[in-house]
Amino acid sequence: MRMLKFLLWKELIQIYRDPAIIRILFIMPMIQLLILPLAADYEIKNINLGIVDQDHTEYSRQLVNKIVSSGYFRLKDYSATFPQGLKAIELDKTDLILEIPPHFERDIVKENQAPLFVAVDAINGVKAGMGGAYIQGIIQNYNQDIRTQWIQEQHFNPQPTVEVTTADWYNPNMNYRVFMVPGILVMLVTMIGSSFASNNIVREKEMGTIEQINVSPIKKTQFILGKLIPFWMLALTVLTMGLLIARFVYGIIPLGHYTTIYIFATIYLLAILGLGLLLSTYAQTQQQSMLVSFFVTMIFNLLSGLYTPIESMPAWAQMITRFNPVSYFIEVMRMVMLKGSSLADIKYQILALIGFAVFFNTWAILNYRKRSG
Amino acid sequence: MEKEKVITAKDLTKRFGDFTAVDKITFDVTKGEIFGFIGANGAGKTTAMRMLCGLSLPTSGEATVAGFDVYKQNEQIKKNIGYMSQRFSLYEDLTIRENIRFYAGIYGLADELIKEKTALLLKQLHMEGQENTLVRAMPLGWRQKLAFSIAIVHDPAIVFLDEPTGGVDPITRREFWGLIYEASEKGITIFVTTHYMDEAEYCNRVSIMVDGRIDALDSPANLMTQYASASMDGVFLQLARKAVRTGD
Numbered sequence: 094m095r096m097l098k099f100l101l102w103k104e105l106i107q108i109y110r111d112p113a114i115i116r117i118l119f120i121m122p123m124i125q126l127l128i129l130p131l132a133a134d135y136e137i138k139n140i141n142l143g144i145v146d147q148d149h150t151e152y153s154r155q156l157v158n159k160i161v162s163s164g165y166f167r168l169k170d171y172s173a174t175f176p177q178g179l180k181a182i183e184l185d186k187t188d189l190i191l192e193i194p195p196h197f198e199r200d201i202v203k204e205n206q207a208p209l210f211v212a213v214d215a216i217n218g219v220k221a222g223m224g225g226a227y228i229q230g231i232i233q234n235y236n237q238d239i240r241t242q243w244i245q246e247q248h249f250n251p252q253p254t255v256e257v258t259t260a261d262w263y264n265p266n267m268n269y270r271v272f273m274v275p276g277i278l279v280m281l282v283t284m285i286g287s288s289f290a291s292n293n294i295v296r297e298k299e300m301g302t303i304e305q306i307n308v309s310p311i312k313k314t315q316f317i318l319g320k321l322i323p324f325w326m327l328a329l330t331v332l333t334m335g336l337l338i339a340r341f342v343y344g345i346i347p348l349g350h351y352t353t354i355y356i357f358a359t360i361y362l363l364a365i366l367g368l369g370l371l372l373s374t375y376a377q378t379q380q381q382s383m384l385v386s387f388f389v390t391m392i393f394n395l396l397s398g399l400y401t402p403i404e405s406m407p408a409w410a411q412m413i414t415r416f417n418p419v420s421y422f423i424e425v426m427r428m429v430m431l432k433g434s435s436l437a438d439i440k441y442q443i444l445a446l447i448g449f450a451v452f453f454n455t456w457a458i459l460n461y462r463k464r465s466g
Numbered sequence: 467m468e469k470e471k472v473i474t475a476k477d478l479t480k481r482f483g484d485f486t487a488v489d490k491i492t493f494d495v496t497k498g499e500i501f502g503f504i505g506a507n508g509a510g511k512t513t514a515m516r517m518l519c520g521l522s523l524p525t526s527g528e529a530t531v532a533g534f535d536v537y538k539q540n541e542q543i544k545k546n547i548g549y550m551s552q553r554f555s556l557y558e559d560l561t562i563r564e565n566i567r568f569y570a571g572i573y574g575l576a577d578e579l580i581k582e583k584t585a586l587l588l589k590q591l592h593m594e595g596q597e598n599t600l601v602r603a604m605p606l607g608w609r610q611k612l613a614f615s616i617a618i619v620h621d622p623a624i625v626f627l628d629e630p631t632g633g634v635d636p637i638t639r640r641e642f643w644g645l646i647y648e649a650s651e652k653g654i655t656i657f658v659t660t661h662y663m664d665e666a667e668y669c670n671r672v673s674i675m676v677d678g679r680i681d682a683l684d685s686p687a688n689l690m691t692q693y694a695s696a697s698m699d700g701v702f703l704q705l706a707r708k709a710v711r712t713g714d
Contacts, residue, residue: 095571095574096571096572096574098571099567099568099571099572100572102568102571103557103560103564103568106559106560106564107557107559107560110559111559300553300554300557300558301551301553301554301555302555302556302557304521304549304551304553304555305549305551305555305569306572307521308519308520308521308544308547308549309544309569309572309573310541310544310545310572310573310574311572312541463520463521464520464521464522464523464540465516465521465522465523
C-alpha cells in the first residue's frame with residue numbers, strides 16, 4: 094500500500110510536469126468536441142446535379158425546379174443528350190444525372206406513367222446512396238403532387254402550385270450532434286486509456302528507469318496499479334469535461350443518470366487500460382507503441398458503430414464488433430443519453446466489459462516480466 | 467576465521483540461443499569487499515550482473531546473493547541489493563529531492579527516515595540548496611553520484627554498479643570512488659563492472675572476463691605480479707587479446 098502511494102505520487106508529478114500531456118489531455122479533446130460534431134455531419138448537401146432534359150415541357154421543368162429548390166442539389170450541368178451529361182460526370186462537374194426522356198409529359202398524361210433515369214457517380218458511396226435516395230424521394234413526392242392535382246381539378250390547371258417538401262426520413266436535423274457527441278467522447282476516453290498509458294510505460298523502458306523498478310521489491314501488480322490509476326483518473330476527468338461541454342454547448346442532457354455513465358465508464362476504462370498495458374508489454378519503443386495503438390484504436394473506432402451503423406455491416410463484421418469494447422461503450426452512451434436506459438438495461442454490456450477487463454489485464458500481468466528469460 | 471560470503475556463483479551460465487553469453491563462471495564475494503568485474507565489451511559482464519540482480523534468469527549453474535537463491539528467491543534478493551546501471555536510472559523530470567523520496571519510499575523507508583536520509587545525502591554530495599533542481603538539468607557526473615547515493619539509500623547488503631563512471635570526467639570519477647569507499651566502510655559490499663583500469667586497481671579483488679569466462683581472479687597486486695606487468699592495463703591487455711569475440 095505504501096509503495097503504491099509513492100508510485101502514484103511520482104506518476105502524478107510526472108504527468109503534471111509534462112506540458113505535452115496536459116495539452117493533449119485537455120486542449121485537444123475540447124477542440125475535437127467543439128469542432129467535430131459540427132463538421133462530421135451525415136447529412137449530404139451540395140450534390141452537383143446534371144440534367145438531361147429531352148422533353149422540355151411544363152412538367153419536366155416543374156420536376157427540375159422541385160429538385161433544385163429542395164436545397165440538397167446544385168444544378169451544375171444542363172445537357173441536351175445523355176452522353177454529354179455523362180461527360181460532365183467524368184469531368185467531376187456533377188455527381189448525378191437525371192435524364193428526362195422525350196415525351197415525358199405526354200406519357201404521364203396519356204399513359205399515366207413515365208420512366209425517368211437517374212445515373213449516380215458512385216465513387217463516393219455515401220454521397221451516391223444518399224443523393225439517389227433524396228432524388229427518389231423528391232420524384233415520388235412530385236408524383237404524388239401530380240396525382241393529387243388530377244384528382245381534384247382534372248383539366249384546367251396550367252400552373253400547378255409547387256410544394257417543396259424535403260424527404261425528412263433521411264434528415265433527422267439537429268439529432269446528428271446528439272448522436273455524435275457521445276460517440277466522440279468515447280473515442281477520446283479510449284485514446285487516453287490505450288495509447289497514453291502504454292506510451293507511458295514504454296517511455297520508462299526507453300529511459301531505462303524500468304530496470305531500476307524491476308530490480309526493486311515493487312510487485313508487478315503494484316507497478317501496474319501505479320500506472321492504471323493515474324490514467325484512469327485522467328480519462329474520467331476528460332469524460333467529465335466532455336459531458337459538461339455536451340450539456341452547456343450542445344444542450345445534450347442525458348435522459349438517463351450520469352451515475353450510470355460513470356459506472357460504465359469506470360469498468361470500460363479498466364478494460365481499455367488493460368489493453369494499453371498489454372500493448373506496452375510488447376512494445377520496446379514509443380514509436381512501436383504509438384503505431385500499434387493507433388492501428389488498434391482505428392480498427393476499434395471504425396468497427397464501433399460510431400460512423401456507420403453496426404446493423405448495416407456484413408455478418409462477419411458484426412461478429413467482430415462483439416469483440417470490440419468501444420462498440421459497447423458507444424452503444425451504452427447512446428442508450429443512456431438518448432433513451433434514458435438504466436443500469437438494469439445495460440447489464441449485458443457491463444458483463445461483456447468485465448470480461449474484457451479481466452481478459453486484457455490478466456494477459457498484461459502474465460506478460461509483464463520483471464525478469465527476462 | 468573465514469569471512470562471510472555474500473555472493474556465491476558456481477558454474478553460472480547464460481545462453482541466448484546458440485550464443486553463450488556467460489560460460490560457467492564460479493566465484494565468491496565476501497562481505498564489505500569491493501569486487502571488480504572487468505572485461506571487454508561483450509565479454510558478458512552485464513549479463514552476469516543481471517543474473518545476480520534477478521533481472522535475468524540463468525540458464526544453468528547456481529548462485530546465491532545475500533543468502534538467497536537467484537532462481538527461487540529473486541524477490542528476496544531485491545530487498546537486499548541496490549543497483550545502478552550504465553544507463554541513467556533516475557527520473558529526469560523529478561527533482562533531486564523527489565528522486566530520493568521516491569526510491570527511499572519504494573524500499574519501504576519511513577517518512578522520518580526519508581527526511582533524515584535526504585538531508586544527509588544532500589550534505590554528503592554538497593548539493594544542499596539544490597534539492598529542487600530537476601535531475602534533467604544536472605551535469606552527468608553529479609547525476610551519477612546522486613544515482614549511486616540513491617542506490618544505497620536503503621542500506622542494502624550489496625550494491626551492483628554497472629559501469630557507473632562511463633563518460634564521467636576523472637575528477638568526478640575520483641569523487642565517485644570516494645563515495646564507494648565510504649559505502650564499503652559501512653559494510654556494504656560493492657560489485658562493480660568497469661572499463662577503466664585505474665578503477666580496477668581501486669578494487670580489493672578483480673575478476674577478468676574473456677568471452678564469457680572468468681580468466682583471472684585475484685587482488686590487483688597479485689595479478690600484476692602474476693602477469694609481470696606494472697599496471698592492470700598490462701594484465702588486461704594480455705588476457706583480452708586472447709578473446710575470440712569482438713565487442714559491440
